[in-house]
Amino acid sequence: MAPPVERRSPSLAESRQWTRRFLRSLGVDGPLPAAAELPAAYSALVRGVLSSAAVSVVPASSPASPRVSCTLTVSSAAVNAYNTLHGGMVAAVAEAVGMACARAAAGDKEMFLGELSAAYLSAARLNTEVEVEAQILRKGRSVVVTTVEFRLKGTKKLCYTSRATFYIMPVASL
DSSP: OOOOOOOOOOOHHHHHHHHHHHHHHTTOOSOOOGGGGSTTHHHHHHHHHEEEEEEEEEOTTSSSOOEEEEEEEOOGGGBOTTSBBOHHHHHHHHHHHHHHHHHHHHOSOOEEEEEEEEEEOSOOBTTOEEEEEEEEEEEOSSEEEEEEEEEETTTOOEEEEEEEEEEEOOOOOO
16 A cells, blocks of 8 residues: 655645646636736625625614625626526625624724535526625624625525624734
């Protein structure tokens, strides 16, 4: 029996090379756009799907817990082969909107996503508008739990729901 091979994380260049080789095997051959090489390409894609003009935040100082709501337009950049909102985009939007809500509740503290779960109940088709609303379920000293709901704008039908747990980084005491 051969000894086990130690696995390592690929470098950024190796990862790009493997991705390009995979895409070539699918018949998609061409250079990646310059915007895809930028460090903030992922965030730009998520922000491009969300309508920033429709973002509203209920501040933490109000008696109600903070809520963040925005409108998502299902564009061709965010759909799967069935012309419905891609599951990965649902998770990415849930993370972004949930983080905004957690920051509204906890302030500008350093935090990170610890857990994200999503339920895909119905589909949002291409060119439809979806209302996304996040609210706080639980806020503690070191954790903030949010829920994010995706509803069709016209019918208010619940399409997706997500729950995210964000951990607040402890402050170093020196």
